[in-house]
Amino acid sequence: MRRIVIPTAILLTVITASPVLADPLAQEGGSEVSQTPIFLAFILALSIFLGFELISKVPATLHTPLMSGSNAISGISLIGALIAAGHGGDVLVIVLGTLAVATATINVVGGYLVTDRMLEMFKKKEE
Amino acid sequence: MSLQLSINLAYIVSSVLFIFGLKMLSSPATARRGNMLSALGMAIAVIFTLLDQNIITYQWIIVGMVIGTVVGVAAARLIAMTAMPEMVALLNGSGGLASMLVGWAEYQRNIDPSAFTAGVITLTVLIGGVTFTGSVMAWAKLSGKMDGKPILFQGQQIVNALLLLAILVCGILFTLNPATSFLILMILIGLSLILGVMSVIPIGGADMPVVISLLNSYSGLAACAAGFVIENNLLIVAGALVGASGIILTNIMCKAMNRSLGNVLFSGFGSATGGGTAVEGEAKPISAEDAYLVLEAANSVVFVPGYGLAVAQAQHAVRELGELLEHNGAEVSYAIHPVAGRMPGHMNVLLAEANVPYDQLVEMDDINPIMETVDVCIVVGANDVVNPAAREDEASPLYGMPIINVDLARTVIVLKRSMRAGFAGVENPLFFKDNTRMLFGDAKASVQGLVREFKEG
Known part of the structure; x- marks a missing residue:
């Protein structure tokens, strides 16, 4: 620790x-x-x-959720995308920004949800 | 200023949540809460960023977020657990694309950045672009949209070297004089996208665990580079954590195959057939009834799953057989090789989906020392990871790779469609050993056959 x-x-x-x-x-x-x-x-x-x-x-048994979960974290570039999409000036920047917001959101939302779906299935043996 | 300060403080809270979220992934018992903490960190970061005074209009943000959320939710809900490697490949790709676009957009906002910023923009579009197309290629190979075999051609190395050289030249030109280099940036983006394709096509399907881990790392590094572009601590911290994670996984996968990263990336492993000493002897088939009699008498049974388990969707049938064996008094466990399947931990997720408790899953290093005491090993759709040639035959391309020593168990039952060689194209002497019996047929059908025998018997 x-x-x-x-x-x-x-x-x-x-x-x-x-x-x-x-x-x-x-x-x-x-x-x-x-x-x-x-x-x-x-x-x-x-x-x-x-x-x-x-x-x-992280134990080997959790390596797939680790990948999808850390993947969701790499969607943090969403923050940069938000500023580009919302800056309200140049059209090209807005287009690029909006595309970036969409792809980063897929990464974040999809990543966290699918990780949760997997981790929910990991159960200990019921006695 | 006070607004800016509170945004920065929120970013610190986010970093802490990411760190503790990953920390809690160290045990299956806390992992789910850890993931939620990490998601909370992301939510905080997004909400506080929206307060930023640089954001004037919200309509496009909403459009982007709605599209992203709909696609993300649908994908996460609908994807089959067996298709998880494809899902992760696509998520890697979308992360890389997002970072690339952020880098490009930042250039459009200020087309005369400092040399430092121009340099990191170069890195961002390069890493982001490679991650994007590389992941799409990995997805195509994993989902069978493209042949899994390595694609090799004459002069491939030269083409790649020229590509890298061109990227380097464009990067330097852009960094030196970004203000007039829009065209160079476009060429750079194009070349990065091509590089992503070129670097994944020579890699075979079964080497995908390494590729996905590496792309996972790249997607983090791309976010990290984007953090340097927009000078944001949180992107750097989060990106570096993901980058480190991907590199550790890549390293584990390479070690488990006894190959260097360079060998995985450049050798086109699996394109050649044969290699190693030819195997003499005859495989001994076994019928479901006889296999039942062997299993019925067994005190300890170890399942060894491989990619074939995912292909045949046999995980539920295997769990049912496992439970029947336990009721019959046998000790049942599942031995998992680090590179079994198409991504790190693939088999663990499938077995978890079928309700196999995680404390029944054993790692290679824990099962091998006690293998002699195991009565029956059932190999379900694994081949190269149980090939004793890796231990015995110095001429074999697999020689030196750590394997699960199933051949040392008293009896081995191999579920297999046919006598075809595994991905590596290497003959498997396991099939010809005296204590090995072949149960031919589709893995799921074979296991269901055994389940039926148990229920009737």
């Missing part, structure tokens, strides 16, 4: 302290030499480490 809590805590601290959160200028790409890439890369490194810790504990 400790091996997961500690990296999670570090990760969250970095996210909270990252310039994306602290410095609104960096968020708009306003500053000339942005520190953002470095912070983002740091977050990436921590997340990969944490991912390996978490996933290596």
